[in-house]
Amino acid sequence: MSNQPALRTENLEVTYTGNRKVTALDGVSVDFAENALTAIIGPSGCGKSTLLKSLNRLHEIQPNAEIAGEVHFGDQTVYDTDDPLPEIRRRIGYVPQTPTPLPMSIYNNVAYGAKIHGDYSREELDDLVETCLRKVNLWDEVEDRLDDPGAALSTGQIQRLCLARSLAVEPEILLCDEVTSALDPISAEQVEETLESLKEEYTIIMVTHSMDQARRLADDVVFLYLGELVEANDARTFFENPQADRTKEFISGHGASTYLEKSSDESDSETQTDEQVDGSRDRPTAVEQ
Numbered sequence: 001m002s003n004q005p006a007l008r009t010e011n012l013e014v015t016y017t018g019n020r021k022v023t024a025l026d027g028v029s030v031d032f033a034e035n036a037l038t039a040i041i042g043p044s045g046c047g048k049s050t051l052l053k054s055l056n057r058l059h060e061i062q063p064n065a066e067i068a069g070e071v072h073f074g075d076q077t078v079y080d081t082d083d084p085l086p087e088i089r090r091r092i093g094y095v096p097q098t099p100t101p102l103p104m105s106i107y108n109n110v111a112y113g114a115k116i117h118g119d120y121s122r123e124e125l126d127d128l129v130e131t132c133l134r135k136v137n138l139w140d141e142v143e144d145r146l147d148d149p150g151a152a153l154s155t156g157q158i159q160r161l162c163l164a165r166s167l168a169v170e171p172e173i174l175l176c177d178e179v180t181s182a183l184d185p186i187s188a189e190q191v192e193e194t195l196e197s198l199k200e201e202y203t204i205i206m207v208t209h210s211m212d213q214a215r216r217l218a219d220d221v222v223f224l225y226l227g228e229l230v231e232a233n234d235a236r237t238f239f240e241n242p243q244a245d246r247t248k249e250f251i252s253g254h255g256a257s258t259y260l261e262k263s264s265d266e267s268d269s270e271t272q273t274d275e276q277v278d279g280s281r282d283r284p285t286a287v288e289q
């Protein structure tokens with residue numbers, strides 16, 4: 001792991017009940033480093049999204065989810081806490097896979113959460129909107145049309161707008177759920193550049209299906225298989241010197257045995273040739289009981 005942990009899960013267990021019981025996470029204890037980007041990878045159905053959403057209790061939206069264990073956040077706990085849930089979700093923000101603008105102007109898309117959570121003057125809001133749009137490298141593209149509807153932007157711009165909206169409530173941690181998978185390669189590259197710059201200021205935890213994206217962006221990698229943590233390590237060690245046999249098999253099965261230095265040339269070519277981590281030849285499902 002690169003830095004001090006910002007979040008730490010302890011024996012996290014998530015079960016979905018219903019006609020069949022599915023153990024989506026089975027005793028996962030893992031640290032997520034502060035001001036670093038951690039990629040959560042693994043085959044389809046191994047529990048990546050469940051882990052991500054359980055970090056700010058978003059999985060609770062699903063009524064059939066049961067959880068045991070704890071998430072430690074600084075000197076606080078996420079589950080055993082008196083803090084109101086909206087405050088936890090403000091501090092640990094979530095950016096979904098599908099970029100969805102609110103039905104309002106570009107300006108208000110960014111200002112929306114801040115207006116709800118804080119008490120800002122118009123001038124302070126103007127500053128906040130500009131700062132957040134600059135952080136996601138969108139300001140230059142929209143500064144002269146802030147009153148246009150958010151929906152008028154391209155899909156890639158909307159994803160950066162959604163990132164700006166998340167930043168406006170001043171989170172400490174950003175949970176990113178496959179945030180480039182719905183984008184064309186050029187837009188995906190722009191979002192990757194944005195994430196790369198944001199990790200200096202925020203802790204970013206990102207689910208990705210792309211092994212190449214994990215190699216380009218991640219400081220640390222968490223590898224899940226069948227709801228269990230197989231390996232968590234800094235990205236160089238993970239890709240160059242994996243410790244677990246399962247990791248070795250997974251990496252070599254996806255042609256990713258070599259850790260590549262991050263360079264713009266490589267990024268250009270890799271964006272076109274990303275290999276999906278959840279290829280059909282490697283599709284276990286979570287443990288069914």
Ligand SMILES: Nc1ncnc2c1ncn2[C@@H]1O[C@H](COP(=O)(O)OP(=O)(O)OP(=O)(O)O)[C@@H](O)[C@H]1O
Nearest residue numbers: 016022024043044045046047048049050062285286
């Ligand atoms: N609401 C739910 N009810 C029942 N089972 C669920 C529910 N949500 C997820 N699951 C199951 O839990 C397991 C883990 O799902 P999860 O979405 O966390 O995996 P994932 O690794 O993110 O998958 P993918 O890569 O396909 O998005 C899967 O077997 C899935 O079918």
